[in-house]
Amino acid sequence: MRIVLVGPPGAGKGTQAAFLAKNLSIPHISTGDLFRANINRGTDLGKRAKAYMDAGDLVPDEVTIGMAEDRLDRPDASEGFLLDGFPRNEHQARALDAYLARHEIALDGVLDLEVPEDEVVKRIAGRRICRNDSAHVFHVEYKQPKTEGVCDECGGELYRRDDDAPDKVRNRLEIYHRETEPIIDYYKKQGLVVTISALGPVAEVTGRAMAALHAGADSEKSA
Template sequence: MRIVLVGPPGAGKGTQAKIIAGRLSIPAISTGDIFRANVGAGTPLGLQAKGFMDAGQLVPDEVTIGMVRDRLAEPDVTNGFLLDGFPRNVAQAEELEAILVGLGTKLDVVLELAVPAEEVVHRIAGRRLCRNDSTHIFHVDFNPPSVPGVCDVCGGELYQRDDDKEETVRERLAVYERETSPIVGFYDERGLLATVQATGTLDEVTERALSALDDR
C-alpha cells in the first residue's frame, strides 16, 4: 500500500507513521530522514541541501523532490511506503504524482489526521523538555512531573522550547493552513482522501487509521 500522511503540527504524524507502517510492513519515509541520509552520505543533492540549510535558507522544492524521487526508486518500497512530511504543498503533490507515474505506480490513499486547532495548541504549548536530556518529555496536563519544573527521571530543569510557545504554534498552524492544507482538497478531488479524527488515545487513533485503510 502506498500512503501519504498529512495533518497539522501536533497531530501525531510521526508516531502514527511508524506504528501504521510497522503494522503494514512497509517503510515509513519522512523528509527529515531523507535529508539526514543524503547530507550524511554526501550525495550531490545532500550537499546542495546542506548549503541552503547552513545559510539559514529553506531547501528549494526541486532539491527536496529530487531526494524523494531517489528514495522512492529504492528496492524496499516495492511493496509500498508511507510518506510523512511530503508533499507539503500542491506543487509538490503534482511532482509526486509525476514521480509515481514514472515508476509505474500510484498512491492508494492519503490519510489526513484531523485535529482541532485549539487541541493542537494545547498539546504542543503544554510540552516541557528536560535540559539534561531532551528525550525526557513531560506535559503540564497529560503527563505532569511529580514536582513542577523538575524532571522525574534525572532531576533536571524542565523548560519550554521556543517552537512550543503558543504564539509560535499558532504561526505554524497558520503556515500549515496556507501552504499545506490545500493538498487535502487536491487529493479529495482525486478520490484518495481518508480523514481520521486524531483525538483520543494513541491506540484509538491508530485503530481509526487502520480501519480507514481497510476500507480502501
C-alpha cells in the same frame, strides 16, 4: 500500501506514522529523516540542503523532491511506503504523481489527521523537553513529571522550546493552512483522502486510521 500522511503540527503524525508503518510492514519515510540522512552521508542533495538550512532559508522543492525520489527508489519501498511530511505543497504533490506514473504505481490513500486548532496549541505549547536529552518529553497536562520542571528519566531541567510558544504555534498553523492544506483538496479530487479524528489515546487513533485505510482500499477494489 502506498500512503501519504497529512495533518497540522501537533496532530501526532510522527507517532501515528511509526505505528502504521509497523502494522502495515512498510517503511516510514519522513522529510526530517531524509534531510538528516542525506546531510550525514554528504550526498550532493544533502550538501545543497545544508547550505540553505545554514543560511536560514527553506530547502527548495526540487531538492526535497530529489531526496524523496531517491528514497522511493530503494528496494524496501517497492511494495509500499508511508510518506510523512512529503509532499508539503501542491507542487511536490504533482511531482510525486509524476514519479508514481513513471513507475506505473499509484497511491492507495491519503490519511488526513484532523485536530481542532485549540487542541494543537494546547498539545504543543504544553510540551516540556529535557535539556539533557530531547528524547525525554513531558507535558504539563497529558504527561506530567513526578516533580515539576524535572525530568523523570535523568533529573535534567525541563523547558519549553521557543518554537513551542503559543504565538509561534499559531504561526506554524497559518503556514500549514497556506502551504500544505491545499494538497488535501488536490487529493480529494482523486478520491484518495480519508479523514479521521486524531483526538484520543494513541492506540485508538491508530485503530481508527487502520480501519479507514482498509475501508478506502476495499472501496477502490470494488469500484
